[in-house]
Amino acid sequence: MALLEIKNVVKRFGDFTAVNNVSLSVEAGEFFTLLGPSGCGKTTLLRMLAGFEQPDSGQIVLDGQDMSRVPPEKRPVHTVFQSYALFPHMTVRQNIAFPLKMAGWDAKKIASQVEELLEDVRLTQFGDRYPHEMSGGQRQRVAIARALVDRPRLLLLDEPLSALDAKLREQMQIELINLQKEVGITFVYVTHDQGEALALSHRIAVMSHGQVEQLDTPETIYSYPRNRFVADFIGQCNVLEAEVVAGNGDGTATIEIKGCGRMRVALRGEVAPGQKGWLALRPEKIKVGRALAVEDGEVHFKGRVNDCLYLGDVTIYLVEVGDGVVIETMLPNSAPGLAKLFDDQDQVEIAWRFDAGSFVTE
Amino acid sequence: MNWVKNNLGKWALSWPPLLYLVLFFLVPTAIMFVAAFRFPGDFGGLAPMYYVEEGRLVWDLTLENFQRLFEEPLYWELFLKSAVYAGVTTLACVAMGYPLAWLIARSPKKYRDLMLLLVILPFWSNFLIRIYAWMIILGPGSAFTHAVNAVVTALGFEPLQLLFTPFAVIVGMVYVHLPFMVLPLYANLEKHDLALLDAAQDLGASAWQRFWKITWPLSLPGVFAGSALVFIPALGMFAIPDILGGTDSIMIGNLIKQQILDTRDWPFGSVLSIMLTAGVLGIALLGALVARGGKRG
Ligand SMILES: Nc1ncnc2c1ncn2[C@@H]1O[C@H](COP(=O)(O)OP(=O)(O)OP(=O)(O)O)[C@@H](O)[C@H]1O
């Protein structure tokens, strides 16, 4: 059975529904991420897991035990707060020892456990400092050590890296992954940064307006977004208005993109002729060349480069194919030298395999 | 040179208050200090500090005033008793002011100013009038006294006299000084980061532990500030013991006032004042050391 089960949880503030009928389960040892734009209810859901908010309906089950009557201090769940919330009048050691003291451990065991955690987060020589004497990244590590020290069943992290600068954030991401592997504790991680979610997680629940839009592995979410919102929110994506012409019965369908023409697309689910939706297509899945050989199973267009965005490692070419239809493509600048392949107004051909993109609905 | 230039503004702004303090605090203190070593005048006040004998200047100073203080245990008892009164007043103010300040600090923002206004509202009427009001409340004929004594006799005890007792003095002093405890405590509690309490609860602390491990230690600067603002004036208080206290509940302030105004023994009054100031400074120093130690430990 899953470690954590969230069943039909609803939370309202007045007549505003912050979390709307969310159901999901998290396996033991998983690095699980709640991803979504600001205000979509991530923090609210996390606070219900910690016990600071009560669901209006639905159930939260941890380790087979219903949590609805269990107050925060009694749950085997700890939170790493966005502001860290370190106790300013306690040293790093005292901060980390706090949960153990509350649990009534004896002093000797506390001391050795605290030293172990200090080692885990590489802060041994900072043990006697006060939080205000530490850098942001160090405080972050203290907050994590404090929340892990008594081995909770579940660790909740609410945008723990958002206060750090980009370089440090990347470094902390790697440390988080390693730490999670090492301690084997289940993480539920909240972020609005899709790159961070993709990099860290075993599975991601993409949320919007209090609902889970898609719950999958990072690879599946990125490659096969289930609906328009997910396609838009995760990474760069062409989202082209399309209409189903007919299903082909072989797991593909023929769709028509206005101003551009008909094409085959792989399906994940059922569609009906006349159904409206979008073709979601990642820029890096598209081939671009001055002349491309037409291969079997490929969708093929001629077009003209409208704009180039040189980003160093890659260049983004906006290719106009049909009547006002612009498709974003991305090529690595892997050739030696200046490496940029095309210029504005160049005539090019583009192609993608029928299963490179997906047909998504609202 | 640059330093002077950069700090010219600060100097220009700070000399008027500095001058004020020197003129009206340091100079009088110095005069009082010297007065403690002089003889009382024949008709009160001070005798001349020196006289001229055979064309030579002779200082006429003495340690007698101090001797008198050190030889008479009654004065020390009075100091001690005053410290106890002020201490009890301070503790009562902490006990009553802390929940009040906490309540205000945790109220919705729009009500806080109103509540603070209510705390300082008593300052709008005269200090003595408020003390005389307590004289009526604690007097034998008041409804309050009747109610108290109804309970006391129901429990099988003799009826109590409230007015002109140490109890009345403490009640009056707590009443007058309570706002001086509430305001600094409020200023402290209002700044607390409530996420710390969430974090403590999340990490397993009960409500009781959250208070004693987080809120209380973080509010200690406010408690110390409030205690200083209550203890120091309470220690030198004379009006309240005068009005509400009996003959057995006078404080060191009453004795100083009596020496200066009634007996007109200024040198001895000065000695008492100096000892009071020294005592306050000593306690303040001790408090600062304890506070610093608490921060480290
Ligand atoms: N205590 C509350 N009272 C009223 N509304 C609230 C309360 N807490 C949250 N909300 C509302 O619920 C919605 C979801 O809030 P929540 O904090 O869960 O968002 P979030 O996904 O964590 O966003 P962010 O990424 O900005 O932190 C928001 O619109 C917010 O205004």
Ligand SMILES: [Mg+2]
């Ligand atoms: Mg949030």
